[in-house]
Amino acid sequence: MGDAAYAKETRNTVRRHRERGIYDYATVHSIVNQTSILHVSFLPTDPSDDPFPTILPMIGTMGLFTQPDNDPGAQPLDLYIHGHSASRLMRLPTAQGLEQIPVCVAATLIDGIKLALTPFNHSCNYRSVVIHGYASIVTDEAEKNWALALITDGLVPNRWDNSRVPPTKAEMTSTTVLKVSVVSASAKVSTGEPGNDRKDLKDESVTSSVWTGVLPVYETIGAPLPSSTNKVAKVPQYLDQWWQSENKKRETYAHGASQPK
């Protein structure tokens, strides 16, 4: 991957199971964009008053406004998250009187449950990313509009152009977009079958009684259910093709990840 990767620094270097640490742009960006729900953490406004960080689940996508058709493996990208302008996270930069606030964003996909001979060796297959960066409110109208399309199409591809756009002025005002400029990022990926200790593998009373293997895990999208006010009889092709091909892709990945290396 050459230099096409986030720098390894103290903050983002994977220490436990170093071999699972991945820093290249393509892997980091692809995991974030495949994760349905991101978790965003921020610090208390006044740590002397409240000692707890907070996490909120958010929808978001990585992209590059200055180069929308970028190769996601070629350079760092920004992370865009959106929410109602009255929500806590979206009001935070203003509430704290700061141009940008330090946040942490986690994207996690669980791909399997690994059942070993001992509880100690049980674990999961997963793909996870942790990003540290500064979140600021997007004020440029063109960038905000572009980011909202990016996030909507991140939920369901091609949905933006197939819904009522452009947004009204009131809709734009009611929505805030935060851009997270990445300071450090790393991915951690685990695949394969469970590991076992040699001693347990040699103990026939153990191996003859404990089933070991992997339960693949993947998120499934069910068939589209029209809402009570829907007037379009047929599920549009862009939507129908997407959920079916996405399901195949996800199931295939989880099964592949469950195989011995």
Next chain:
Amino acid sequence: MGDAAYAKETRNTVRRHRERGIYDYATVHSIVNQTSILHVSFLPTDPSDDPFPTILPMIGTMGLFTQPDNDPGAQPLDLYIHGHSASRLMRLPTAQGLEQIPVCVAATLIDGIKLALTPFNHSCNYRSVVIHGYASIVTDEAEKNWALALITDGLVPNRWDNSRVPPTKAEMTSTTVLKVSVVSASAKVSTGEPGNDRKDLKDESVTSSVWTGVLPVYETIGAPLPSSTNKVAKVPQYLDQWWQSENKKRETYAHGASQPK
């Protein structure tokens, strides 16, 4: 639900969509225990040196050591999470020289994607919990052993008794269990079909061209894949019954949550 609920305080009161805020013990505990991966956030050791909180994905379960067969709706529970003793989060109380550290834990289940007429009204069905509490290392051997069984059975029911137990001394030393004493907790649940603005619903050019409805979303467990060293020919009944009934339960919930209210 009477008093069987976490107190509503400034920190945990749901402000956006107040009607979605749920505080009763049964709902909070059940969402956490149904979530495969929890996200745990903690503060930087030295905020003047590093301004970022950190999130780590972890496995955990709620329980009450002093009353293992509790009714989970009757009283607050503790949250137990485990990890390798050398991992960052598990070393944190010791590294910070503190008996207990303030953490935030998020549990999020996505149940559907709601496609409205406008991108602005797109949203998700979900069940989410945010907990604030103090994490401390479990030092009592009996509690630690009990918590490890609780966490293992939280991953796959009845797995603890059907694997090689008890753990060896080395396994116990290599594993750390953190107990999070809950200070505040709340759940937020969204179900139903997408909302639309009256103006869009009255605009035939919009309603005739934009499909609206819900894509149910649920995590699926694939058929168990034996590992290369597995010697138990048949998938045991406790495991085979669980993944199949769990899949049915999850799919049924997501479909139910997608219906108009």
